[in-house]
Amino acid sequence: MPNSDPSRVMSPLNLIVKLQAGRSHTNSAAGHMLGAAIKQGADAIGTLHDARFVQLDDDTIGLFTTYDGDFDAYIYDFTKHLSEVFNLLLRNAVNPPPLPVEKNVQAFADWVRERDLPTQGMYYSAYPTLTVQDIHALAAARV
């Protein structure tokens, strides 16, 4: 992945998804509906620091997120817990990977890897050595 760097435990993922003409409205609505699914899925996976969709223009959606470790390591859990979100988004995409994502795990991982845009210049993290799990552990630490 172009954004991984051994000096930090997390990596940004910058994904631009081109939508088929006239589908952006569907996706915008879906984005709202799927908020709960994203939260539940990402909580379960436990390697995502944050994630957001950004409407870049009429036919383009950006997905920006930060994840821990090797992108492939938890890819089965990722596609299982976020299948609803990705299948809906990618069904409307131009040149999507084979769907459903949870049944085409490696193809999905390859598709994302090919499209992950490099971060310009530098990537800043206030806590480059802490995983999501570390942060949960510190927050829950017994006094």
Place this chain on the structure above:
Amino acid sequence: MAALDLNDIQGIVLRRYPMPVARNVLLEVQDAAAARAVLGRLAGGDEADALQVSSAASPPDSAASPPTMTYRLYVGITWPGLVALGIDDLVPGVSFRSFPAFVAGAAARAPALGDNGPSAPDQWIDSFTTNGGHVLVTLYAPSRNLLEEHSACLDQILASNNAFTELWRGDGEALIEKDENGVPGYVRKAHFGYRDAITEPTVRGGPGPYPPDHQQPCDPWLFVLMDEAPNYYIPDPPELGRNGSFGVFRIEEQDVVGFENYLQCQKDRIDPELLAAKLMGRWRNGVPLALSPDTDSPPGGMDPDKLNDFEYVNAGGSGDPWGERTPIGAHIRRLNPRGQPVKGQALPGGSNNDHRIIRRALPYGPTYLPSEPYDGIERGLIGYFINTSIENQFEFVLREWINSADAVGAVRLDPRAKDVVTGTNDPADSVFEIPQPDGAPPLRITGFGNFTHARATTYCFLPSITALKFIGGLGTARR
């Protein structure tokens, strides 16, 4: 969901047969047509013609009902084996597209899993380093004599018409100990002295019986290739793929002297038997720390049915979330976290079934005698880890749960910590933390190396009975 077709699934996938001796023979295809014919004969249903691959419909053996058969036979085929058999040439549309690890082979995948140093593929037994093996036959029997008898028959069949040549063979045999009357007999133990084969995943719709536990039953598609699986397409064509499985055949050498010496070296800090229990999560007699943290002999003893019937973290978070009874890094808690929240499944009290594997293995090498510690004899475990997604089950467990420190939710282990019993550990930075009660700092055990290392790994497809017949029926076309 369709019922499991037990007549079509190899018995080793779904049934535990307590036969105490087994022989594994790794073969190379010589004449592809003859080799296909042999595989077909092994599933042809004619016991007079050839030994037959055992299906999961065969009833389990027990002391009460003597074995109906005097052997069990299983067949695994590697990806190079399917190619050497000519399957990809003869069958249009053959595809294992959901199973890239199987196609790549164990040696190619090992470094990313933590199989490094003495476990690295270039250190494996020769026949396994080169991905040269094609077919692995495994023969179980109730006694050594019967094993030799059946093995001789099988050798003849395998060599007929120049079908296969043998690359390697290795036997497993349950350990032998004397009972209270001084009579030697087979016992269910592993070389480190722990009672073995206590846990077995309950499979929904499977034949059982299963040891009681607190977990939800596993979906059968985790172990049997089924159309309804959500995370893979069965191999094509369906008559080849359906009702099959994948077996990771593995030989793990165990350093019994090193393990015992290490326990004794720590005796000024912790009682060696308590340390042995903390490392495993069970006392050596199988009693789990979760149910009996202070003694291996709880008052009144422990019913064998209770040995697997416990939880680490309950729904709502109660239980032993900090590992004060069973350390987070204990072997059995790493390999089956039960209700422990982990990455990928963060709800307390969940079942963590997605990554489960079924182990079918026997010890090799004789019972270790403390009176003769340096006998120079290799000891270990030999057998299969059964799963349908090698990537998401065997490989995930080895990489994330055995050879990593950060799998477990909200409890922070030392980032260098790996499984002590089976992980790849370097004495320079190995660490095992034993949480102490009342917020006291954990006891840190350090300076240990590998007590276990891989001697061989190979990824096998375990075809259904239908698939073996299908392969046998492909005819005599030569490649």
